[in-house]
Amino acid sequence: MAKFLAMGDSFTEGVGDDDPLRPNQVRGWADRVAEVLCARGDWEYANLAIRGKKIGQVINQQMDQALSMKPDVVSLYAGGNDILRPKADLEALMRSYDSMVKRFADAGITVLLFTGFDTVDSPLFSKTRPRTAIYNEKVREIADRYNTLVADYWRWREFSDVRYWAVDRLHMGTAGHTLMAAKVLDVLGTHGVTEGNWSSDIEVPVLPAAAVNARGQKLRQDLGWAREYLAPWVKRRLTGTSSGDSLSAKYPDYIRLGAESS
Template structure:
């Protein structure tokens, strides 16, 4: 079972045939596990959710479903808000992990991505580093697995990112699925190494744009993605306000699921 925000919902990996019109790394992992063994999958993640909302809106349902394995990632939307109290939020995060661990679930947590090379988000790096240390402490205390996104430098390649520059694209989600399967295999949560069940993404050639083309691209990005994001921040709305969980009950997925 997967809890969290847009990262786990699968935003950036477009698939019009699926719930919320996205696929994502969690779906891709579930497809492999369902094909190779008797696994079922639920995904309660919804884009735009902050830590408090994940706790309030997903925790009880998640505990009710009593998963053997649960992935949890939330905090990216809190890190983007400089006034958010990360210490207080991570105490709530730890409480969520503790409840799953006490219920007998294996818990997998994620560190946040290192934005050192991002002109847009590099200023959030110190807050992400604090968040990551809190995640590692929580994992040590409650026996959780850590998928260390911070150290996976491959994701610094812009070809793994969607046009909004905030979410991974289909190539990024495919790479993340392979990484997650590898982590699960290393910790013997799954039998065997299933990371090779997902083909390594083939990256396109890097585009070589003129100065004018780059300026046009920047203006297009600002109009299509930055301005709506700022508007949501100012109005207190979220891109996930009208959405519900993709898979609120257990399903078995195949790569051709509609």
């Protein structure tokens, strides 16, 4: 029985891909990958990711548990929440990230890392682009050092289309998570982790026609978004709280996950 374990923050928990029947009420790309793995082969799946977690928290709260579960493949993406904090010491954090990846690699576990998304077209997050570029270069150096797999989110330009994103503009929506699942399965298949490329098992939704909004309508949408999503996000940053503070991992133990699992 092969074991796939996912760890990290909201990206891997599945925020933006709503599903009220699942733990934490989200599905996400990792669940979608696991569904294909479990349907196609002898796989089990666990997911320790929780929204809002920073690199240090992933190391302190998820790494030891993940190692004790002895996965065959572990996916790891953390750092987005650190990049958003200009005072965070990215160099020191990435040294810790390196040490974490080394522990998995030394244990003989196949590691899948992610680069960060290119925010060049984001009015809100474009100023974080230089820090994301540094993060990505560090990730690629770590991948070279420990011979890990890389899902190169930065270079997958399809995700620049706003229709792949959730209404909060912070996370991928259902279409984005579905596309990411296909991309990850392609990486796993290309590198022989799976017996063949199973990405075709993922049916990526057809995107709706792009909305064309008048200037006044767009302004009203932006103001509504700022009230509903941006203001609470800023408040959490100022108060040192996280949307994941009251949540537990979706799947802390291995399961056989099907598309209808809850």
